[in-house]
Amino acid sequence: MTLAAAQADAATAKREAAGALPDGTAVEAITLIAKGGVEARILTYGATLQALRGPDRNGKVADVVLGYDDARDYASHPNYFGVTVGRYANRIGGGRFTLDGKTYQLPLNDKVNSLHGGTKGFDKQPWRVVSVKDGSVTLALTSADGDQGYPGKLDVTVTYAMSDDGALTIIFGASTDKPTLVNMTNHAIFNLAGEGSPRDAMGHRLTIPARAITPVDANLIPTGELRPVADTVFDFQSGRVVGDGLRDGRDPQIVMGHGYDHNFALDKGLTTAPGLAARLEDPVSGRVLEVSTTEPGVQLYTGNFLDGTFIGKSKHVYRMGDGIALEPQKFPDSPNKPAFASARVDPGKPYRHVMIYKLSVAK
Template sequence: MKLRKALIIAGVGFMAMIAAQADAASARRDSAGTLADGTAVEAVTLSAANGVSARVLTYGATLQAFSGPDRNGKVADVLLGYDDAKDYAEHPNYFGVTVGRFANRIGGGKFTLDGKSYQLPLNDKVNSLHGGKVGFDKQPWRIVAVKDGSVTMALTSPDGDQGYPGKLDVTITYTLSDDGALTIAFGAKTDKPTVVNMTNHAIFNLAGEGSPMGALGHKLTIPAKAITPVDANLVPTGELRPVAGTVFDFRNGRILADGVRDGRDPQIVMGHGYDHNFALDKGVTATPGLAARLEDPASGRVLEVSSTEPGVQMYTGNFLDGSYIGKSRHVYRMGDGVALEPQKFPDAPNKPNFASARVDPGKPYRHVMIYKLSVAK
């Protein structure tokens, strides 16, 4: 009870800080066209004084673009994705979207809550992935507020949506501050016990989206002494495995290319590269703590990812096979970007030793994460 009260107090203080940050940057609301079924899509562009900007679509509450200067002042978009909003619906691949109700995999697409079993759609071979076949990323969100530097969107997920129990009222607020920090605050209220695990699925190339060398030359640091190793279906076994002496040891920083093709490690073979959850040393925190630091030596751009959640999924775009044609007609292939997704551990509803993803009436879900884009000094 004391911990929950402390988290609430800290959360209120942090949200007040977000509100104060919003006064410093600007926001512009525009039409982003329509989908094939006639659904209108809007975009909100947030711009900061230091040259960093973010563009958010109502379809999937998607972070479509995140741009900032390099060490020479040249501005580039660092997110893989599409130029046209309708492509997110017609060629989905989770580029920059909001994923839910449950980010990542639930093994067998099933879980038990209070003695009742729930079956979810299987959209990842034998698993349910990122909320199912029609997750939050494939739905139109509604804008409820646009202020200087921020936009808040909302979505209602009915009881039984994709097999999950409970009517869920969801909000997401994107806030950009003038130091290039994009805060993403997720909130959800339910009318019956359920499970929730939301995150953003941005895929980054700090050299600039579509740059020919991709992201494998980036240096990544993750403050985690363990990962949750996976089975052949990429579902965690339940073990916490130390990273020391393996290609998963990013505690002191390492170049992604050093381990992404190291077939001597069975985990790399099963993931076709990196597609693993890191158990952050900080655990669950009231305010966002560092989850990852990504640096591109060539451009000097740095991305710091912070979160209140206990894990971060690192994914090197292993299933990009050249069939996705992205921004400026760039052909995306494996290694062209890296995702860093703060979240609860995958398959948490089926792993009692993992931090719980349970959400109850009167006890709202909350996750605050930050993408901060800057230049190395």
């Protein structure tokens, strides 16, 4: 779905104050409300999807993304809940890459890696509201040349647009004044039973149309190969319950990732229009999430590092398995893996990634 299509049947947008960060910076919230009962609430801090609400098969509405009630907690206790991540989503090994013969060093905020743009990525900055109209909001951010070690002044936008069929389209755009890297995504963590449900998300059924993953080393950096998923716990091609393979210690990849924390190479590859990346269903509530993207990969993450120290919405304590992230993206560490699709962006050739979260109820 294009932005124009999303706007054509979109519902309404409501803009309101949402408190302030610990340093006093004001935060706004924009709620996109579809006639079909799905609502999305976006914060200007981190261009964050704070809430996504939808009905179950009995019409009971619940918020299906993990996060915080108070906007200031996203700054005080960051954990990537629903945020926009960039410049580079996922990991870059050693925090280093070479572009046009010059080597760049990034902050190491994930042991020996740079993760999700560094210590102060796009998720940890206030964004500007460009427009609120037709059931959509556009936010903007300027990233200076050298920000977090990346070259080039980058002008970034994120548009969230809601349609009445429950589809939330997210469009990332960026333009640069010198060659750089860009790989942006949304990092929502889902529990379709409801974020505070006593049922975790490991009973959800997941389908991913991917015949291969990019296996990782002990530092969770791709080895560079594409490994077939057939006859492994990574085979979600026909759908399987997530928890069935989560603790299968016979697979070294599960041991290294502390569960699923892996990129799937989508069969569709890099496309101009969004194609299906994943389908997640909670058989009890009947809620279904379909994730579509123009990007070639999707990272499956089962909340492995939620350890009970994160107190989320309504004072719920989040633990491993309480949610599932499905992050459309270029492959991790692609700047250091020439065989992977390039994340390079040049002047005059803007970056664009279109992804969709579609929330519905199974028939």
